[in-house]
Amino acid sequence: MSMTITEKIMAKHAGKERVVPGELINCSLDLVLANDITAPVAIKEFSRLGQDHVFDPERVALVPDHFTPNKDIKSAEQSNYVRQFARSFKITNYFEVGRMGIEHCLLPEQGLVLPGDMVIGADSHTCTYGGLGAFSTGVGSTDMAAGMALGECWFKVPESMKFVYHGKLRPWVGGKDLILYTIGDIGVDGALYRSMEFTGEAIENLSVEGRLTMCNMAVEAGAKNGIVPPDEKTKAYVEKRAKRTYQFYTSDPDASYVEVREYDVSEIEPQVAFPHLPENSRPVGEAQGIELDQVVIGSCTNGRIEDLRIAAHIIKGRKVAPRLRVIVIPGTQEIYLQAMREGILETFVEAGAAVSTPTCGPCLGGHMGILAKGEKALATTNRNFVGRMGHPESEVYLSSPAVAAASAVTGMITSPEEVLDDAN
Amino acid sequence: MQIKGTVYKFGNDVDTDQIIPARHLNTTDPAELAAHCMEDADPEFAAAVQPGAVMVAGKNFGCGSSREHAPIAIKAAGVSCVIASTFARIFYRNAVNIGLPILECPEAAAALEAGDQVTIDLAEGIIRNLTRPGEYQSAPFPSFMQEIIKQGGLIKYVQERMKERA
Numbered sequence: 001m002s003m004t005i006t007e008k009i010m011a012k013h014a015g016k017e018r019v020v021p022g023e024l025i026n027c028s029l030d031l032v033l034a035n036d037i038t039a040p041v042a043i044k045e046f047s048r049l050g051q052d053h054v055f056d057p058e059r060v061a062l063v064p065d066h067f068t069p070n071k072d073i074k075s076a077e078q079s080n081y082v083r084q085f086a087r088s089f090k091i092t093n094y095f096e097v098g099r100m101g102i103e104h105c106l107l108p109e110q111g112l113v114l115p116g117d118m119v120i121g122a123d124s125h126t127c128t129y130g131g132l133g134a135f136s137t138g139v140g141s142t143d144m145a146a147g148m149a150l151g152e153c154w155f156k157v158p159e160s161m162k163f164v165y166h167g168k169l170r171p172w173v174g175g176k177d178l179i180l181y182t183i184g185d186i187g188v189d190g191a192l193y194r195s196m197e198f199t200g201e202a203i204e205n206l207s208v209e210g211r212l213t214m215c216n217m218a219v220e221a222g223a224k225n226g227i228v229p230p231d232e233k234t235k236a237y238v239e240k241r242a243k244r245t246y247q248f249y250t251s252d253p254d255a256s257y258v259e260v261r262e263y264d265v266s267e268i269e270p271q272v273a274f275p276h277l278p279e280n281s282r283p284v285g286e287a288q289g290i291e292l293d294q295v296v297i298g299s300c301t302n303g304r305i306e307d308l309r310i311a312a313h314i315i316k317g318r319k320v321a322p323r324l325r326v327i328v329i330p331g332t333q334e335i336y337l338q339a340m341r342e343g344i345l346e347t348f349v350e351a352g353a354a355v356s357t358p359t360c361g362p363c364l365g366g367h368m369g370i371l372a373k374g375e376k377a378l379a380t381t382n383r384n385f386v387g388r389m390g391h392p393e394s395e396v397y398l399s400s401p402a403v404a405a406a407s408a409v410t411g412m413i414t415s416p417e418e419v420l421d422d423a424n
Numbered sequence: 425m426q427i428k429g430t431v432y433k434f435g436n437d438v439d440t441d442q443i444i445p446a447r448h449l450n451t452t453d454p455a456e457l458a459a460h461c462m463e464d465a466d467p468e469f470a471a472a473v474q475p476g477a478v479m480v481a482g483k484n485f486g487c488g489s490s491r492e493h494a495p496i497a498i499k500a501a502g503v504s505c506v507i508a509s510t511f512a513r514i515f516y517r518n519a520v521n522i523g524l525p526i527l528e529c530p531e532a533a534a535a536l537e538a539g540d541q542v543t544i545d546l547a548e549g550i551i552r553n554l555t556r557p558g559e560y561q562s563a564p565f566p567s568f569m570q571e572i573i574k575q576g577g578l579i580k581y582v583q584e585r586m587k588e589r590a
Binding site: 024037038040041044045048049051066067071072074075078121122123124126138139140141142143145146149150154156188189192193219222224277364365366383385386387388392 | 437439441442445446449450463464465483484487488489490491492493495496510512513514518521522566568577581582583585586
């Protein structure tokens with residue numbers, strides 16, 4: 001019987017020959033993840049079970065990344081609670097400040113999530129790992145606690161939506177633009193409870209980083225997971241990182257989808273999502289000239305080395321506009337070091353941008369770049385909800401690193417081509 | 425279980441940043457979270473909400489973050505039930521897992537207005553408006569989830585699973 005990639009991974013982890021959408025199943029987990037905000041609640045629930053061990057101390061990842069390096073006493077107490085739990089329960093994948101990263105940049109980089117895996121994380125952007133051909137989804141803290149205890153989680157098998165991206169991308173259009181465009185097309189609940197499978201020529205040509213970015217934002221369309229069929233690019237990414245075996249799954253040609261949507265990507269321009277929902281995406285031209293107070297380049301969506309390279313390429317030899325604060329946040333320590341070695345950090349600092357240690361910080365209005373009343377930011381992050389980056393009357397626009405970098409130079413939302421044309 | 429309360433009405437796509445802004449996530453204390461519940465959507469809500477209150481909203485309620493602090497804040501604020509046309513999936517799981525009653529009912533979500541007095545029969549999923557004529561039937565939970573609800577949340581369910589394994 002034919003199945004989609006998501007159904008195959010679920011069937012495998014449920015110990016079944018096949019599964020069908022709507023079926024309730026119990027799946028074994030390859031990794032369970034939480035951060036400094038969600039782990040404390042999960043640990044509280046876990047301790048109600050009276051267990052003296054987790055199902056597998058090597059399959060639990062605790063990444064304090066949201067309010068770290070700790071912004072205040074209360075968040076320091078929360079991080080310490082997680083740290084003490086990690087020590088007591090001998091959690092090997094606990095990542096301290098200085099060795100850590102933003103969870104969804106860090107775990108793929110460290111080879112802790114692999115193709116064919118079944119992963120839950122107490123963070124909504126856990127769906128990122130679909131970019132490697134894994135099934136991964138966000139859950140709450142109690143589900144995470146249950147996962148730590150049992151090594152399994154219950155799921156309703158989702159219906160799958162197939163997205164086919166035909167053609168070649170225009171210059172300065174990448175994974176972020178494709179996913180913003182797609183969410184603009186289907187809406188913030190356009191894939192509610194469903195699986196989003198990204199396919200087609202443009203996805204095959206997209207880097208693993210770009211695929212991680214697309215799957216990262218599947219949750220912004222309400223999806224249970226986003227997933228890309230693994231290929232040679234996936235193999236090249238994971239083979240030097242994996243410390244255990246992994247498996248490639250692909251959808252059968254006659255697998256069944258609740259909906260198929262096809263796009264000609266050659267018509268897609270760089271996108272900007274207007275406040276206050278990711279579905280408010282429009283071509284950058286329609287946002288041209290909106291004056292900004294802050295630009296943030298980073299996050300679990302766009303804090304990878306490719307993102308920083310693109311931004312640095314545009315900013316190099318130019319200056320941050322006088323009216324602006326530009327904050328660049330490499331996603332992990334490894335990315336930070338790589339960017340340093342390539343001279344990328346120098347480019348940012350010379351231009352007048354602040355470069356931060358890895359943290360989720362401003363993306364969720366935690367710290368490291370909070371907006372005042374009435375301020376506007378353009379961010380490469382994933383959400384532009386009311387008050388997301390600070391004051392309830394501040395505004396967040398979302399874009400790719402390329403558009404963010406171009407806008408950093410002009411002080412207003414700007415297409416990358418416009419900044420680069422000026423140089424000619 | 426029978427619930428009686430006053431309706432507080434919200435719109436579509438109420439996200440978890442509106443339910444409990446991230447700036448308050450440096451605590452896990454339910455009472456502290458409750459004091460900031462819905463702060464950025466309705467700054468008066470947390471102070472005004474009466475025990476037993478029924479939140480009514482449109483589509484995709486609870487979209488955004490996986491923070492369980494969101495249903496915890498709502499529950500600790502004294503809200504007895506949330507009715508929406510649809511719920512975002514992580515919020516839906518979280519509410520069931522922590523024992524916050526939720527009902528998916530587009531008809532009730534559209535018809536009920538702020539200030540309406542309603543009674544809700546959770547077992548039957550029937551919502552009655554006492555202020556104006558109106559009776560609505562919500563979608564039933566899958567039987568597996570009813571079992572989690574019956575056992576008082578996911579942790580009790582997991583304890584049973586652990587016993588089976590031992």
